[in-house]
Amino acid sequence: MTKSNFTRRGLLKTSAVAGAGVALPTIFTGSSAHAFTNEPTGSTVTLGFNVPQTGPYADEGADELRAYELAVEHLNGGGDGGMMNTFSSKALQGNGILGKKVEYVTGDTQTKSDAARASAKSMIEKDGAVMITGGSSSGVAVAVQALCQEAGIIFMAGLTHSNDTTGKDRKANGFRHFFNSYMSGAALAPVLANAYGTDRKAYHLTADYNWGYTTEEAVRASTEAMGWETVAAVKTPLTQTDFSSYIAPVLQSGADTLVLNHYGGNMVNSLTNAVQFGLRDKQVNGKDFQIVVPLYSRLMAKGAGANVKGIFGSTNWHWSLQDEGSKAFVKSFGTKYGFPPSQAAHTCYVQAMLYADAVERAGSFAPCAVAEALEGFEFDGMGNGPTLYRAEDHQCFKDVLVVKGKENPTSEFDLLEIVEVTPVDQVTYAPDHPQMGGPEATLGSCNNGA
Amino acid sequence: MEAIILQILNGLDKGSAYALIALGLTLIFGTLGVVNFAHGALFMIGAFCAVTLSRILTLSHTVIDETKVDFLGNPLKVDVPYVYDWFGQATGDAIIDWAVPLAILFSIPVMLFVGYAMERGLIKHFYKRPHADQILVTFGLAIVLQEVIKYFYGANPIPTPAPQAFAGSFDFGAMLGFDPNTIIYPYWRLVYFAFAAIIIGGVFAFLQFTTFGMVVRAGMADRETVGLLGINIDKRFTIMFGIAAAVAGLAGVMYAPINSPNYHMGMDFLVLSFVVVVVGGMGSLPGAVAAGFLLGILESFASMGAVLEVLPGLNQIIIYLVAIIILLTRPRGLMGRKGVMED
Numbered sequence: 001m002t003k004s005n006f007t008r009r010g011l012l013k014t015s016a017v018a019g020a021g022v023a024l025p026t027i028f029t030g031s032s033a034h035a036f037t038n039e040p041t042g043s044t045v046t047l048g049f050n051v052p053q054t055g056p057y058a059d060e061g062a063d064e065l066r067a068y069e070l071a072v073e074h075l076n077g078g079g080d081g082g083m084m085n086t087f088s089s090k091a092l093q094g095n096g097i098l099g100k101k102v103e104y105v106t107g108d109t110q111t112k113s114d115a116a117r118a119s120a121k122s123m124i125e126k127d128g129a130v131m132i133t134g135g136s137s138s139g140v141a142v143a144v145q146a147l148c149q150e151a152g153i154i155f156m157a158g159l160t161h162s163n164d165t166t167g168k169d170r171k172a173n174g175f176r177h178f179f180n181s182y183m184s185g186a187a188l189a190p191v192l193a194n195a196y197g198t199d200r201k202a203y204h205l206t207a208d209y210n211w212g213y214t215t216e217e218a219v220r221a222s223t224e225a226m227g228w229e230t231v232a233a234v235k236t237p238l239t240q241t242d243f244s245s246y247i248a249p250v251l252q253s254g255a256d257t258l259v260l261n262h263y264g265g266n267m268v269n270s271l272t273n274a275v276q277f278g279l280r281d282k283q284v285n286g287k288d289f290q291i292v293v294p295l296y297s298r299l300m301a302k303g304a305g306a307n308v309k310g311i312f313g314s315t316n317w318h319w320s321l322q323d324e325g326s327k328a329f330v331k332s333f334g335t336k337y338g339f340p341p342s343q344a345a346h347t348c349y350v351q352a353m354l355y356a357d358a359v360e361r362a363g364s365f366a367p368c369a370v371a372e373a374l375e376g377f378e379f380d381g382m383g384n385g386p387t388l389y390r391a392e393d394h395q396c397f398k399d400v401l402v403v404k405g406k407e408n409p410t411s412e413f414d415l416l417e418i419v420e421v422t423p424v425d426q427v428t429y430a431p432d433h434p435q436m437g438g439p440e441a442t443l444g445s446c447n448n449g450a
Numbered sequence: 451m452e453a454i455i456l457q458i459l460n461g462l463d464k465g466s467a468y469a470l471i472a473l474g475l476t477l478i479f480g481t482l483g484v485v486n487f488a489h490g491a492l493f494m495i496g497a498f499c500a501v502t503l504s505r506i507l508t509l510s511h512t513v514i515d516e517t518k519v520d521f522l523g524n525p526l527k528v529d530v531p532y533v534y535d536w537f538g539q540a541t542g543d544a545i546i547d548w549a550v551p552l553a554i555l556f557s558i559p560v561m562l563f564v565g566y567a568m569e570r571g572l573i574k575h576f577y578k579r580p581h582a583d584q585i586l587v588t589f590g591l592a593i594v595l596q597e598v599i600k601y602f603y604g605a606n607p608i609p610t611p612a613p614q615a616f617a618g619s620f621d622f623g624a625m626l627g628f629d630p631n632t633i634i635y636p637y638w639r640l641v642y643f644a645f646a647a648i649i650i651g652g653v654f655a656f657l658q659f660t661t662f663g664m665v666v667r668a669g670m671a672d673r674e675t676v677g678l679l680g681i682n683i684d685k686r687f688t689i690m691f692g693i694a695a696a697v698a699g700l701a702g703v704m705y706a707p708i709n710s711p712n713y714h715m716g717m718d719f720l721v722l723s724f725v726v727v728v729v730g731g732m733g734s735l736p737g738a739v740a741a742g743f744l745l746g747i748l749e750s751f752a753s754m755g756a757v758l759e760v761l762p763g764l765n766q767i768i769i770y771l772v773a774i775i776i777l778l779t780r781p782r783g784l785m786g787r788k789g790v791m792e793d
Binding site for chain 1: 606611618619636638758
């Protein structure tokens, strides 16, 4: 015999529990609609392209934007498909991302960290961007990467070469395709030793900010390891336009090699000044004086004109590469715009494609799912040979190009020639390398946001 | 000793640019009483006159070279300058090579016109307004001008080399009995210094020894009295604005080979030039020139490696430190006159 204690209080309790039970799937479904920041719910998905549209790197930013627009065209099934045809992953179908048509919004970083954060924030909060990419400065990259980490958005870095981006400032939501200062040093040192010998006295002029420091550190470490001596390392203000006061004392220092850890306009001016002072015509310590530019870009080489002839440096990618991916991209970009893409355009195009591909493979736009798809991802056909997105620091590892200013350029684009493709093994380092922040540097946890 | 000589040379060179810009600023301030924050933009426009002439001289027609291919694998299109067709390749190359000196002739009418248009079109409406309004409007104009230049020429620096005859550097060390290679100085910077000296001397001679200059100086001292004598001093001051613009423009033309012109080069010089004017004494032409060279030399010494090792960053603040010291001890600057900006 069963005794039923059917009271009013019991009924309320039972109803509440049952109601919660019935409601649970609804709550879960409702929650999953906003399971992560800016989850796309309609037929489109919005990407945020945050590039320098004003300021000293505006031309570089314009080229980045061209590449992003080309990537969007290819992702949506337009154009000739570019690298989608050569990319080893075949997840992308040319029907958008996960069937959603790709749209984009743009922001202006102004190459200023605060402005870049403000524009990224606006694109995330107002435009609903599900991913932020772009930039042309390590300061901007580190700042925007931190913002994306807080917001629960994936950040696919554009042009950023400082070790810190995937070193001490690495973040779980941030990914970098571009190479870094350590890799430049590791790739350059053997080529420099081969060309100029192992008995050299180097004088460093270094841009007085984060990227300059890590580049100087990396080049010093790699060249000193092969026998070079560093006689001086002088910091120069970012705002400096005339470097004559810094160049003039170089010959009196006993140095026979000048390393210009400068980028953009700084490099254009310092190299021009160094050539004006006749450094390249001099002999010191019985050797021809030499100049080295650790990080080259074609746009910088154009600015420096004939002064770059014969000067060694490194670059992430160059349009003269003859692999199928590079040829496809150069053809696609060149046909659309009438000139070859810069390395900034290349890395930004690849980053957009890699993000889209990761979403397809993950089957979700959720940042943590995308991050998981990118971590440890090995791919090819994107212009740099076989490449690994290392899980521990979200840095891409691939061959590094050592280039030299071309002696007899045939056009305004034909300024650099590739002298060596340094194998990836030679530029790979441990994730806890001291130059990368040591053992303390961690990615933290992935953030899906709201 | 070698280092000191070298930094003095450097200072003279930097000081030349400061002095030329400050001279123009002072001319405008002394005549029209306008604080012209667009003066750096005039310097920049001068540099872009050199770029423009260089581009005009290299205007080309395209020839297909079937033996070579371009970046897309198509037959290479080679640009052949029209001057090759007109003068032959050797003479054509020489004309292109001398683009910067030739740009001096090109820039004078351009800069006189720009200065005249700027003064008649905008600045004359602000003569009786407070200095703050003048600063705001001329600063705004400077931004507009640099954005216009960026629109047409892009944001990247544009290499504008000096003629080959002035490439390389002069070995003062060997000449003065020091070790070779210890005191070297680029030929073009020496040319720049000589050019600045000629321009500065020319402006002073113009003001000192011509009737026009005498009237202008009288107008600078007492505008109302000169006007009462029936002289159209306003017209002369407008011409002086054009001359000041031309001085800034010429400084920019000749500076183009030293640092590749870019759209914000005017702003890079503007603040420093104002400090030079204030240190020299508002309204004093000799003061502006003297302060330009003085601060240029001090900045060069502060940039020496040995100095920076002891006092890092001194080169970035030295000009402002000196300005503070001079203004504390001589409130009107080195050669400032009583009454200027003191009403």
